[in-house]
Amino acid sequence: METHKTLFESLDKAEQHFEAGQIKLAQKLVNEVSRSIKSEGKVSNKLRHRFNFMSAQSRYFNDISSFATNPKRNEIINEIEVLIASPHENPKKQANEIHGLQTKWQLLDQSSKPAGREQWTTFKTLTDKAWEPCAQYYDELKAIKIENARQREKIIEELINYVTNNSSKWPGLIDMTRYLSATFQKWQTFAPVLDDDFKKLKEAYHQARKPINDAIRNEENKNYKAKESLIEKVKLINDEDTQSCIQKFKKIKSEYQNVGPAGKKNESKLWKQLNESADRFFEAEKSLANDELELINQLSDKLQEDPSSINTIKEQLRDFNKTSKSPEFAKLQKNIKAQELEQSKIKDANKLTTYQNLLSYLETTDESKATINKDVFKALQSPLYTANDNELLECVVKLELIAKIDPPASDKPLKQKLSLEMLQDKFSGKSTSNDEIKDLLIKFINNLQSKKINSNELKLWKRMNEVFDKIISQLP
Incomplete structure (x- = not known):
């Protein structure tokens, strides 16, 4: 029952990660639960229904991942088409650029759902055509890919030997974890490989690592049970002499600390249970x-x-x-939080007024306004005045999307373009930072026509003021 409770907790955490956009963490938890259910055999219908729901969520985000990465693959295809239309005079430079595009493609396949057949066929056909102007260099690059594959085979062999030599008595958890991390870093250095070798090597690599990963999980489970057993021992201590109880507890606590890790997600919970079991000894x-x-x-x-x-x-x-x-x-x-909130509101109100009045500081020489972010203040002192209305509009629409404000219908095409870029950034692990907001503000200032704001710029600035009110805490 306790194992089932832990699995339910893991699925709840996975759901929280999905909602927070932490897709990889969530899918890792779902996969761990899947392995645990398989090892358990028979589980309750409630747990299986819960797992099936979260598994469907995981597959859904795989599909979304494809949605995010396929445009990147199309960008790579477009780059190859440009290279075919205007090849480099230097065949080595041409080959290096193709080599770089192939590496980018393989990294996408490794970090997300592989490309579809049609997209892959297009990429391969265009790549073969791009190679034609540099045939004399092709053999040299092919030799590099073959050598990379040979080195990766060596790494796989090292993993297999490691398992063979250590499976009778595995090293400590930390040693095994460090070893896997080191081999992964080494593996990443030998890329790319021939397309025919990529999938085969990837599968062999994961299979070679699997016994080590399984050994890590098994050791963590043993440690978990050992620590639970020691906690139960503390609960059974019932001497009349308080000091005797405390001494026994300290001895058990020492044993507990000598037990290896039980998994990051379990350590704090177990430690809390151990100490709470002994609270009754410390009435003094x-x-x-x-x-x-x-x-x-x-x-x-x-x-x-x-x-x-x-x-x-x-x-x-x-x-x-x-x-x-x-x-x-x-x-x-x-009460402290209430006071801090009140002070924060006053601070935010003053900050909002400052940002709403930014355009009044254009070309300012008043150093008293230097309380504004130094980079923004510098842009205000010496604006570039590039008079680019398109750039101004893009700044406003992107800031509106960050602030979750729906831009006007007339800006729908730009909104769709920027929304897709932001979604792709999210799935690649990037998130909107305060620096990005600062850069958009500076970009807006530099793309004004002059110190005298025209009617279009004034309308856009009015929209900017609405944004400021929504993202006041993120403003630099």
């Missing part, structure tokens, strides 16, 4: 908790009298370890 510490409660009341009064003392109070609260879960502590924390 209640007096310390009472002292903390008295100090909490004093700090609460101080916060009401002087809201500016928040940082000092927070610093003092860091040392509170006896009452951190008490209602008094929670109430003080709530």
Whole structure:
């Protein structure tokens, strides 16, 4: 039952990762649950239904991944078509560019769902045609790919030998994890390989790693059970002498700490259970908790009298370890957050006013305005004035998408283009940063026509002000 509970928790975490856009982490958890269900054999219908739902989610995001990566493959195809139309005079340079495009294609296949047959056929046909002007160099590059495949075969052989030599008595978890990481880094250096070798080598590589991964999971499971057993021992301690109980607990705690890792997701939970099982032995510490409660009341009064003392109070609260879960502590924390929120609102209101008035600082020499982000202030002092309305509109629409504001219908084509780019960035692990927002602001300033704002720029700036109100916390 406990295993089933853990599996349910893993599926809940996977769902949270999916909702947060952390697709790889979520799919990893779903795969781990799948392996556990297979090893368990018979599981409850409730667990199987839950797993089937999350498995469908995982497949859905695989399809979405294809949606995100296929445009990138099309970009590679377009680059090859350009190379065919205008080949390099230097065959070595031509070959190197093709080699680079093949590497990009293979990395996409390795990090997401492989390309479809039609897309792959187009890519291969165009690649073969692009090779024609540099036939004399082709053999040399082919030799490199063959050598890369040979080196990858060596890595696979090393993995197999590692398993053979260690399967009777596996090294420690940390050693095995470091070994897998080192071999993966080595594997990545030997790319690309011939297309005919790629899939075969990839499958052999994963099969060679599998026994090590299985050994890591098995060792973590053993450690998990060993730590659970020690926690149960603590629960059974029932001596009349408190000091005797504490000494026995410390001995068991020492044994616990000598047990190896039980998996990152389990360690904090088990450690908490171990210490909570021994809390009853430390009744004498209640007096310390009472002292903390008295100090909490004093700090609460101080916060009401002087809201500016928040940082000092927070610093003092860091040392509170006896009452951190008490209602008094929670109430003080709530009051602190309320005061911080109020101060934050005032700060945000002032910040919003500053940004809404940015255009009034164009070509400013007033150094008192230097409280604005230094890069934005520098752009305001010396704008480029490139007078590019298209760039201005793109800045506004992208900021609207970041702020989750729907641009006008007239900007629908630009919205679709930018939305697709942002979706592709999301699936490649990139997220919108404060620096990107800052760069868009600077880009807007530099693409104005002049210090005298025209009617179109004024309309766009009005839309920018609506954006500022939505993303005030992200503004530089």
